[in-house]
Amino acid sequence: MTPQQPFVIAGGGVGGLTAALALAQIGRPSLLFERASAFREVGAGLQLSPNASRILRKLGVLDALMDLAVAPKYVRLRRGADGADLARVPFDDAEKRWGAPYLVVHRADLLAALVDRARSENLITISNDSALTGFIQDEKGVAVTYRFDGEFRRASGAALIGADGVRSMTRTRLIQGVADQPAYTGHTAWRTILPAAGLPEAFLRPVANLWFGERAHLVHYPLRGGSIVNVVALVEDAWRGEAESDMEFWDNEGDRRFLMNRFKDWCGEARELIGAGETWLRWPLFDRPPLDSWSRGRVALLGDAAHPMLPYLAQGAAQAIEDAAALAAAVAANEHDPAAALSQYSAARAARARRVQEAARAQGQIYHLAGFKAFARDAALRLSTPGLLRGRQDWLYAQ
Ligand SMILES: Cc1cc2nc3c(=O)[nH]c(=O)nc-3n(C[C@H](O)[C@H](O)[C@H](O)COP(=O)(O)OP(=O)(O)OC[C@H]3O[C@@H](n4cnc5c(N)ncnc54)[C@H](O)[C@@H]3O)c2cc1C
Known part of the structure; x- marks a missing residue:
């Protein structure tokens, strides 16, 4: 060579x-x-954990992202059926504990930062x-x-x-x-981006929210300084991706009525969030x-x-x-x-x-448990201290 x-x-x-x-x-x-x-990412958010942000910092990419990123203070875990708070996992000391920040970013912003950095580099030729x-x-x-x-x-x-x-x-x-x-996993992510205007203040706080339900869960967090909110509903379903067009990951619009029906037994706050999304894109998850x-x-x-x-x-x-x-x-x-x-x-x-x-x-x-197992999960979470829950991330983030 x-x-x-x-x-x-x-x-x-x-x-x-x-x-x-x-x-x-x-x-x-x-x-x-x-x-x-052209380089194009969908309108959706991405959590950038310290094991990744540490590397992006060394590559000179992180600075360009910081103004657009949100650093969640904690992850709030809730039960979908009644909105009960189960636990909080603190992330506000990520830099001290894991040596790099925990961020949420718009995918397009991450891709743009990478592309800009790559284009400024003589050793990289992009076609x-x-x-x-x-x-x-x-x-x-x-x-x-x-x-x-x-x-x-x-x-x-x-x-x-x-x-x-x-x-x-x-x-x-x-x-x-x-x-x-590649095989369909039986899980589909539905995603939307909501403008902050008109949303309750609780949805705009710098917090990553995770709600558990039977064979489904919901994730949302604010992006770009709280001007928009990223919402992802993950459901197990019977769809099997038979049509060729269904095999595409991106920009595959789903029927909101399906989603509303799927979350009909969830509490009002969660349904309000789902109802606020006018356009939901369906993202079937494949595995190998x-x-x-x-x-x-x-x-x-x-x-x-x-x-x-x-x-x-x-x-x-x-x-x-x-x-x-x-x-x-x-x-x-x-x-x-x-x-x-x-x-x-x-x-x-x-x-x-x-x-x-x-x-x-x-x-x-664990997120999708039902019945007694869900009850046991929730009880265990309530008994766990924030420090214990944070410590469980060490193997992943401290790398
Ligand atoms: C709902 C959801 C939420 C997620 N949230 C997170 C998160 O919060 N944090 C996180 O870390 N990850 C998250 N992920 C995972 C993350 O999106 C992917 O793992 C990541 O984007 C994979 O990057 P990649 O570069 O390997 O592949 P891709 O992003 O798929 O990029 C592959 C690229 O290759 C190009 N390509 C394909 N074939 C060819 C070819 N023959 N020639 C040239 N180019 C080709 C494609 O156009 C594409 O640009 C999430 C995923 C999903 C589905």
Whole structure:
């Protein structure tokens, strides 16, 4: 490998862009191919936990976000049926305890901060409207094909990083297992953004709110200094994504009446919030099984392509950001051997990502309990001290 050979990155989401920045920080060039014609994120919020904000700070991205971010003082846990308060998990000392802030940001703001930073970096070449369609590798490097303006083109580099999301083409070609196809989890996220004007003051406080119900839960928090409120309703449902159009993640408008009916037994405050959303976008959640290894020779996976996860620990993007930092560390440690670097990166990350994937799934089950089990969960939460609940986040955030 000559030092100038770039890393090819498929996908310009949070994972791909952060990987390009992390590689640039160690002096490695990259060619990033994004199939969308422009960088665009949906109108929705994202929790940026300290394990991720710490890395973004080192990459020079966090400052640009701070004016637009909200730092929730705590997470408020409530019961959906009657609005009863169950517990509070304090986050106001995140910087002191975990060495970085706990933030909520608009996805578009995070993506814009990453893109701006990447565009200011000479070592990163970004190509939009460029969908990677295939790759081959040998002992000298990787060759990729991509589609641009209706034509197939070629590029080459030291290695390929597949950061192309849960429906990753890179993963499908790399793993080639029938059992490895993306599968609907039976869970769907419905999301909306509400203007703050007209909403009760309680919805605008710098607090992340989490409500539990039977086979459903609700999350909301203010964004952009409290000018808008992000609301996500997560439900288990019978939808099975049969139509091809249903397979898209984004911008898939759902019928609000379904949601109102689904939450009809919840307390008035929760129903008020749901009723305030005029347009709800439906986001079916897909999964792929955990992998023991994310690399094969000079090709490796990163982010949702490597470890798609249910959003119940709010960790998908955070784990992609951790991947990017680990990738750069492994490349720096194996300067002349990309395959060894990717193997080391995969070994460093796979066990932790699997643990987070599994913990997120288990968390969802706890949120969605019914009957006596829900009663026991609520009683346990009420007996827990805020310090105990905060301490349970250490394994995730202190990393
Ligand atoms: C309801 C919900 C709430 C969430 N909340 C949080 C949260 O609070 N905190 C958190 O950390 N995470 C959260 N997540 C998870 C987070 O959104 C994802 O894990 C994260 O966006 C994954 O980033 P990625 O870059 O790996 O993939 P993606 O964001 O999917 O990006 C992949 C990119 O690759 C491009 N692409 C695909 N195929 C190709 C190709 N062949 N060639 C070129 N480009 C290609 C796509 O256009 C896309 O831009 C949430 C998820 C959901 C569903």
